[in-house]
Amino acid sequence: TQLLEQSPQFLSIQEGENLTVYCNSSSVFSSLQWYRQEPGEGPVLLVTVVTGGEVKKLKRLTFQFGDARKDSSLHITAAQPGDTGLYLCAGDPYNNNDMRFGAGTRLTVKP
Amino acid sequence: DVKVTQSSRYLVKRTGEKVFLECVQDMDHENMFWYRQDPGLGLRLIYFSYDVKMKEKGDIPEGYSVSREKKERFSLILESASTNQTSMYLCASTPPGQGNYGYTFGSGTRLTVV
Numbered sequence: 001t002q003l004l005e006q007s008p009q010f011l012s013i014q015e016g017e018n019l020t021v022y023c024n025s026s027s028v029f030s031s032l033q034w035y036r037q038e039p040g041e042g043p044v045l046l047v048t049v050v051t052g053g054e055v056k057k058l059k060r061l062t063f064q065f066g067d068a069r070k071d072s073s074l075h076i077t078a079a080q081p082g083d084t085g086l087y088l089c090a091g092d093p094y095n096n097n098d099m100r101f102g103a104g105t106r107l108t109v110k111p
Numbered sequence: 112d113v114k115v116t117q118s119s120r121y122l123v124k125r126t127g128e129k130v131f132l133e134c135v136q137d138m139d140h141e142n143m144f145w146y147r148q149d150p151g152l153g154l155r156l157i158y159f160s161y162d163v164k165m166k167e168k169g170d171i172p173e174g175y176s177v178s179r180e181k182k183e184r185f186s187l188i189l190e191s192a193s194t195n196q197t198s199m200y201l202c203a204s205t206p207p208g209q210g211n212y213g214y215t216f217g218s219g220t221r222l223t224v225v
Contacts (some may be wrong), residue, residue: 002153006153009151011148027152033212040219041218042115042203042216042217043214043215044216045213045214048213088153090214097207097212098144098156098159098169099156100156100170101155102152102153102154103152103153104153
């Protein structure tokens, strides 16, 4: 069983559509991070959310941390082919800076 | 541009071989990590290190060991490679702190054990 469950596992949409992916846990986290990974590369940090209920925007990407700090969502507005990749959430369950990762959502945006 | 460099992008090794995966970072980070990534399982933590000569087991240390003789270098060792260790291996580093710093990852080493 994954500490962090991500859904959906796969998502294929057309350019211009909106989408939301989810990261859920039964554990409380002091913070959660989102990464994007492109084929053949390591994950790259997109954002860290720290406060329950926090919303952060990064251009067309909106990240939300749940009030209870057990879940997070990533919403993409008007998706573009350049958004294609594997989106991973990560959290530090023991507060000692060794992160645990979800299995990821593989997003494909078709032109 | 800050970097984590993994010595090989692709490796093919035979069952039973001793395999060394090297990782070097140029950011003077204290913390370094080795993960393996498999489809549907995400990234799983193998070992990590908070300082030179320090090492801590992650969630799946069996069959692996690590070495950190210098701050910038963290090596993963497969003592006797097996086919179930075929995977993508990712090294990462981060400054000290409690989870609010992002990890910087290398590009990964895709290891195939035949």
